[in-house]
Amino acid sequence: MACSKLFLSCLLLQLTSLFLVPEVAHGLGLKVGFYEKACPNAEAIVKEVMAQVLSEAPGLSGPLLRMHFHDCFIRGCEGSVLLNSPTNNAEKNAIPNHSLRGFQTIDRVKTALEKACPGIVSCADILALVARDMVVATGGLSYDVETGRRDGNVSIMTEALTGLIPPTANITALKAGWAQRGLSVKDLVVLSGGHTIGTSHCSSFNNRLYNFTGKGDSDPSLDSHYIARLKLRCKPNDQTTLVEMDPGSVRTFDIKYFDLLPKRRGLLTSDSALLDDSETKAYLDLQIKTGGSTFFKDFGVSMLNMGRIGVITGTAGEVRKVCSKVN
Ligand code: HEM
Known part of the structure; x- marks a missing residue:
């Protein structure tokens, strides 16, 4: 922009845009x-x-x-x-x-x-x-x-x-899926902590109980006592039964989920997989040792990171009147 006339307001405009650009660039239009x-x-x-x-x-x-x-x-x-x-x-x-x-x-x-x-x-x-x-x-x-x-x-x-990403994902697939969305390995382990609440259908992990390698075997990385207990709840081909992801505190956001992982009681393969990477493992160990010293705060930070993925802002897209259909 040439600023020969109305020099002061022109300069102000340029300065304003200088300040605006980084905000949009970093915050992607969110605030x-x-x-x-x-x-x-x-x-x-x-x-x-x-x-x-x-x-x-x-x-x-x-x-x-x-x-x-x-x-x-x-x-x-x-x-x-x-x-x-x-x-x-x-x-x-x-x-x-x-x-x-x-x-x-x-x-x-x-x-x-x-x-x-x-x-x-x-x-x-x-x-x-x-x-x-x-x-x-x-x-x-x-x-x-x-x-x-x-x-x-x-x-x-x-x-x-x-x-x-499927619940059968190993650590390599998990890390790749998160990196593809601009999320870090730390975001992966922190947000997997979301499994501290809620339930899972047997069908999401039944392969670990009944048919891990296609020979009617169970997953050796899962604790055998836990397997026995899960088998009482989940019959082969069960599509409807729900099981607590974090037994005993399914409606409490706490660090018990992390406690369970090294005890080989992570319900999904993707949960157990967090033991297979030095960075995710170090994070687990730290939270367990320190009673979740940073997990609760980290979770909010990682949720913000996840909430920035591919957002549409400004005048693009729309604000739906009804969430289940476009305007
Ligand atoms: C790391 C990759 C992830 C995989 C593979 C995964 C997979 C799953 C699966 C298979 C279930 C059980 C669904 C069912 O059978 O009913 C589940 C439940 C759940 N997931 Fe994840 N998840 C992942 C990450 C996350 C993240 C990032 C969050 C949130 C921050 C999250 C929150 C939950 C919650 C709260 C439940 C319980 C849902 C309920 O009570 O119905 N998960 N997840």
Whole structure:
């Protein structure tokens, strides 16, 4: 820009843009308190609805924390996991998403927000805020959520089918999947700590009990007493039974999940795999030794990192009126 005329205002404009660029570059257009002016009570409304929901159905804390993860890992955090497809071809129709629950809760939050501030708060942001509220409601530490995401309008079943990392993943596949999304090995081990709450279907780990190498054997890296106990709950081919991921404290956000891993009681292969890398193992050891000295705070930091994946901001995308369909 040539600044010959109106020199002072021109210079100011250039200086402003100098300051704006890095903010956009680092924060990808997200910021804490994005709705402060347009919908000042947005976060309080989410929290209030979620408190009501959990008083009616406390078991939804796990599924709703997981939903933000499944949203972010496919096409970024832009609400594509919430979309319905008339031909059953959307992300939510993919097998790994069949076990997601709580879509109606997100609709309930959205209805409350639309009543207070129509067309302002995106469904992608609702997922991020709800995830934080689930952490807090189960005893984790609160963290500031960056908001300002817009909603996408594409959701493809095969992308979720191939893109969501399976529970059978080994450490190499896990690290690759996280790196591909700009997340670190530390983010991997910290966010796997999300398995401190919630349940899993037997079908997500039954191979470890009954058919680990195709010869009717069980996974030698799983504790044999634990296997025996799990077999009482899960019969071969069981598709419906739910098992606690962190037995004894399934609704408490604590470090027991990490305690279980070196005892060879991580439920999923992807949980046990955290013992197979020196960095993830060192993190586990530290948290166990120090009673989770940094885990609770780290979790909020890593959630922010995950919440930045592939976001749509500014004027791109849209703010859906109803989370299950595009406007
Ligand atoms: C490291 C890669 C991950 C894999 C392979 C994985 C896989 C799974 C699987 C298979 C289940 C059980 C689903 C079922 O059978 O019902 C599950 C449950 C869960 N996951 Fe993950 N997960 C991963 C990372 C994460 C992350 C990053 C979070 C959140 C920060 C998370 C949060 C949860 C929660 C809360 C549940 C319990 C859901 C419920 O109660 O219905 N997971 N995960």
